[in-house]
Amino acid sequence: MESLHGKHFSITDPKEVNTVIYQINKTQKEFLENSPKFTVERLDYIEEIRGENKKKTFFVDNPLEEGNQLVILSFAKEKVVVNMGLLDGDKIKISKKPVPIKFDTLYTEKESDYKEFKYTPNLKRPISIIDPETAEEIKPVLYFDKETNEVKGKCKLKPYKSYFAFEIREDKKN
Numbered sequence: 001m002e003s004l005h006g007k008h009f010s011i012t013d014p015k016e017v018n019t020v021i022y023q024i025n026k027t028q029k030e031f032l033e034n035s036p037k038f039t040v041e042r043l044d045y046i047e048e049i050r051g052e053n054k055k056k057t058f059f060v061d062n063p064l065e066e067g068n069q070l071v072i073l074s075f076a077k078e079k080v081v082v083n084m085g086l087l088d089g090d091k092i093k094i095s096k097k098p099v100p101i102k103f104d105t106l107y108t109e110k111e112s113d114y115k116e117f118k119y120t121p122n123l124k125r126p127i128s129i130i131d132p133e134t135a136e137e138i139k140p141v142l143y144f145d146k147e148t149n150e151v152k153g154k155c156k157l158k159p160y161k162s163y164f165a166f167e168i169r170e171d172k173k174n
Contacts, residue, residue, distance in 0.1 A: 009092055010057045012050065017076045018135040021045075021058050021085075024069040024168050025124060038168035039124035040071065042137060060087055071166070075135045080164055106163040116154050127167045129155050138163065 013019050022040045045058045060068055070085040070092070084095035106129065129138040140153030157163060 005063070006059055006061045007063045007087060007090070008057050008059045009087070010055055013054045013056060013074070015052045017074050019056060019072065019074045020130070020135050020137075021073070022071040022128060023060060024071060027124070036126035036167075039126050040128050040166075040168060041124065042128070043070075063087060071168070073130070073135075073164075073166075075130075075132050075164075080132060082166075104165050106157060106165050107161070108157050109159050116152055125153060127165060129157075129163050129165045132162060132164045 011019055021043045023043055025039045025041055027037055027039060043058045043060060045056045048055045048057075067086045067088040070087060072083040072085050072094075074081040074083075086093045086095065125140070129140075130136065131138060138155045138157070140155045142151060142153050144150075145152050
């Protein structure tokens with residue numbers, strides 16, 4: 001029988017805030033040639049209501065010895081607070097040094113606009129698109145592009161609605 005090895009940690013969100021956390025994964029060397037260097041994976045969590053606040057317990061499966069890099073996104077009314085963290089043993093360390101993260105607001109007035117991006121061969125992706133009102137991820141539809149011989153994803157965006165998108169990039173200086 002396979003056993004899971006993992007860690008968990010909790011945060012408390014005030015009434016008008018909704019926090020989600022992503023783990024940053026380095027792409028395996030055998031997939032690097034035609035894939036992004038980093039991918040993102042949303043952490044699962046459970047939520048408890050505590051009076052006006054929400055306590056969220058996040059789970060990291062198979063934590064890395066060198067620590068797991070995290071992107072912490074807190075969605076509030078009309079703003080997003082972005083923090084970087086590291087799950088190191090039994091502690092979460094919030095970074096004081098910025099990490100090269102590219103984020104953008106997506107908005108369209110077209111009836112059906114699609115945002116496309118590549119996946120790694122093991123079906124990991126470098127970009128996440130989130131509805132800031134609900135903090136829910138927009139799930140892409142996967143397809144195989146025969147011209148480029150790659151797995152790609154498409155996210156359908158609703159017109160007259162803003163979305164938050166982010167991607168982890170390699171820091172060219174280091």
